[in-house]
Amino acid sequence: MRAVCIPIPAALSLLVGAMLVGCSSTPIVRPKPEAPPLPEHAPDDFTLSITVMGPAATLEEATAAPRPQRPARYIIEPDGILRAAVGPGATPRVFPGQTRQLDDAQIERLWRLTTNTGLLEPDTLARVENTETFFPSRDRPTALLYIKEDGHTASYAVRLPIGDAESPAVTQLIDEIAAMAWIPE
Numbered sequence: 602m603r604a605v606c607i608p609i610p611a612a613l614s615l616l617v618g619a620m621l622v623g624c625s626s627t628p629i630v631r632p633k634p635e636a637p638p639l640p641e642h643a644p645d646d647f648t649l650s651i652t653v654m655g656p657a658a659t660l661e662e663a664t665a666a667p668r669p670q671r672p673a674r675y676i677i678e679p680d681g682i683l684r685a686a687v688g689p690g691a692t693p694r695v696f697p698g699q700t701r702q703l704d705d706a707q708i709e710r711l712w713r714l715t716t717n718t719g720l721l722e723p724d725t726l727a728r729v730e731n732t733e734t735f736f737p738s739r740d741r742p743t744a745l746l747y748i749k750e751d752g753h754t755a756s757y758a759v760r761l762p763i764g765d766a767e768s769p770a771v772t773q774l775i776d777e778i779a780a781m782a783w784i785p786e
Contacts, residue, residue, distance in 0.1 A: 639716050639721055639750075640750070640751065642709060642712065643708050643709055643711070643712035643750075644712075644750045644751045645679060646679050646749055646750065646751065646752065647677075647679060647708065647712055647715075647749065647750050648676075648677065648678060648679055648747070648748070648749040648750075649675075649676070649677040649711065649715060649746070649747070649748055649749075649778075650674075650675070650676045650677075650693070650732070650746065650747040650748075651673075651674070651675045651744055651745070651746050651747075651774070651775055651778065652673070652674045652675075652691060652692060652693045652695075652732065652744070652745040653669070653670065653671060653672055653673045653674075653691070653742055653743070653744050653745075653761070653775060654672060654691070654692070654737055654739065654742070654743050654745065655670060655671075655672055655739065655741060655742035655743065655761075656739055656740055656741065656742070657671065657672050657689055658689055659689065660688055660689065662689075663687070663688055663689055666742070667762070668775075668776055668779050668780075668784055668785075668786050669761065669762070669772045669773075669775040669776040669779065670742040670761050670762060670772075671687060671779075671784075672687070672688060672689050672690075672691045672742075673685065673686065673687040673688070673691050673775075673779065673784070674686045674687075674691040674692070674693070674695045674697055675697075675775070675778045675779070675782065676696070676697065677703065677708070677711060677778070681702055681703040681704065681705075681707070681708055682699050682702060682703070683699070683700050683701050683702070683703050683778070683781055683782055684696070684697040684698060684699055684700055685697055685700040685778075685779075685782035685784065686698075687779075687784055693732045693733045693745055693747075694733060700782045700783070701781070701782065701783070703781065707781060710777065711774070711777065711778065711781075714770070714773060714774040714777055715748060715774060717770050717773075717774075718759075718767050718770040718771050718774060719766060719767050719770065720746065720748065720755070720757050720759075720767055720771075721748065721750070721755075725757070725766075725767065726765070726766075727757040727758060727759050727765055727766075727767055728755060728756065728757055729745075729756050729757060729758045730756065731756055732745040732746070732747050732756045732757075732758075735756070735758055737758055737760075741760060741761070741764070742760070742761040742762070743758055743759065743760050743761060744757075744758070744759045744760075744761055744771050744775060745757070745758055746758075746759065746771070759771045761775075
């Protein structure tokens with residue numbers, strides 16, 4: 602019997618070709634898992650914290666800006682306590698005093714506005730690791746939001762008044778909370 606010699610480059614080409622033919626299957630496309638539906642009513646643990654940060658460095662500059670773009674810190678606690686502080690010193694580390702007690706209808710309105718922002722959707726691009734360690738650019742207003750609902754917590758950064766898909770709805774949410782906190786337009 603006579604041995605057949607195949608040059609090494611030709612042998613490698615045959616081997617690679619055989620491997621490629623064997624691996625030419627169509628990838629399986631799996632549908633994205635659907636997010637569980639959001640509760641229709643505000644969960645018992647619904648908590649919302651919004652800090653608006655931006656270029657206003659003085660109180661005069663802050664009050665000249667549209668109400669939803671003014672530097673401010675708003676906290677809505679699960680028991681309906683609204684806390685608010687307005688001015689250039691507002692940061693995520695500020696804990697304002699109690700401004701007022703919200704009733705159930707007001708909490709439900711804020712819940713609906715929060716769900717309408719799109720932030721609670723799993724594919725939002727506005728998610729950040731932590732609002733206390735995220736420092737947005739000071740050249741334009743940015744809202745830093747922390748939301749807790751049904752045991753889940755998440756943080757977001759949204760540029761105002763435009764810039765992100767969620768910007769118009771977040772602007773509306775901030776304006777509603779500012780009005781509840783008796784912040785003048």
